[in-house]
Amino acid sequence: MKVLKAKCRALGMGRFFAGLAAVAMGLVLTVPALAESMVGAPAPWGMGLQPSGGVIKERIASLNSLVFFIIVAITIFVLVLLAYCVWRFSADRNPVPSTTSHHTGLEIAWTVIPVLILVIIAIPSFRLLYFQDRAVDADMTISVQGRQWYWNYTYVDHGNFAFDSYPVQEADLKPGQIFKLDVDNQLVIPVGANVRVLTTGHDVIHSFFVPALGVQKYTIPGRTLETWMRADRPGVFYGQCNQICGTNHWFMPIAVRAVPRAEFDAWVADAQKRFAQADGSAPVIAAAPVSQDSLQIAEARR
Numbered sequence: 001m002k003v004l005k006a007k008c009r010a011l012g013m014g015r016f017f018a019g020l021a022a023v024a025m026g027l028v029l030t031v032p033a034l035a036e037s038m039v040g041a042p043a044p045w046g047m048g049l050q051p052s053g054g055v056i057k058e059r060i061a062s063l064n065s066l067v068f069f070i071i072v073a074i075t076i077f078v079l080v081l082l083a084y085c086v087w088r089f090s091a092d093r094n095p096v097p098s099t100t101s102h103h104t105g106l107e108i109a110w111t112v113i114p115v116l117i118l119v120i121i122a123i124p125s126f127r128l129l130y131f132q133d134r135a136v137d138a139d140m141t142i143s144v145q146g147r148q149w150y151w152n153y154t155y156v157d158h159g160n161f162a163f164d165s166y167p168v169q170e171a172d173l174k175p176g177q178i179f180k181l182d183v184d185n186q187l188v189i190p191v192g193a194n195v196r197v198l199t200t201g202h203d204v205i206h207s208f209f210v211p212a213l214g215v216q217k218y219t220i221p222g223r224t225l226e227t228w229m230r231a232d233r234p235g236v237f238y239g240q241c242n243q244i245c246g247t248n249h250w251f252m253p254i255a256v257r258a259v260p261r262a263e264f265d266a267w268v269a270d271a272q273k274r275f276a277q278a279d280g281s282a283p284v285i286a287a288a289p290v291s292q293d294s295l296q297i298a299e300a301r302r
């Protein structure tokens, strides 16, 4: 009878945890319906990751969910074990403590099981690392240079035109624009294109970070690093320099606008005229020492 009761209790607990897992899964999998043109930006009281704007972020979200469920399972297991020990081995119920100090089976289990859990996490983790490392078949290349304190983008495959990107000041915001995230010149890319991103730093280390596209890469003076991004739906994806880079670190928001190919081609034709180099020379994308104008800009904004 006791065994039957214990079994029933175990079944009840099993159902309880299954229900809990189902609720948790529902919470995590309930992503906002993706509108035709999405906005990848932080939201007040936002929980979890930003919705995915492209394939890399989808894979990041998937790994995040896997690790989340493993953490939940381990936390519940430890909590139940702890509660059981407190109850079962209290001084009242267990006046004579066990003197057992070694249990081979148990020690093998608590070594092997965590190793297996780490292997389960490591496999998708390494796959993701190498997936986001570099574009295998890049459709175009953009050079991103972090500067104190603004971004400079060069469209290497489209005539090498380059432009700076500054945040829109609060007084100049248009309806729908987000303060501290919207910029004067957005980084425009075509929807569905694998965009190789080469990053470098002009003065100090910055970091090119766009959460909704799952891209983050340091921009380091004297080095060129590679990563890539792809927007699978049109929209504006916001990010920021996420490397503390000086007094005006906040001055480095990023706005990536993904548009259909035809719209992108039209934008490129216009941008080539607007951002043409005055002397026809290629934009400087290699590292350079801190220039006088950077220092003046820094001084002016202080």
Ligand SMILES: [Cu+2]
Pocket: 146, 205, 206, 207, 241, 242, 243, 244, 245, 249, 252
């Ligand atoms: Cu920065």
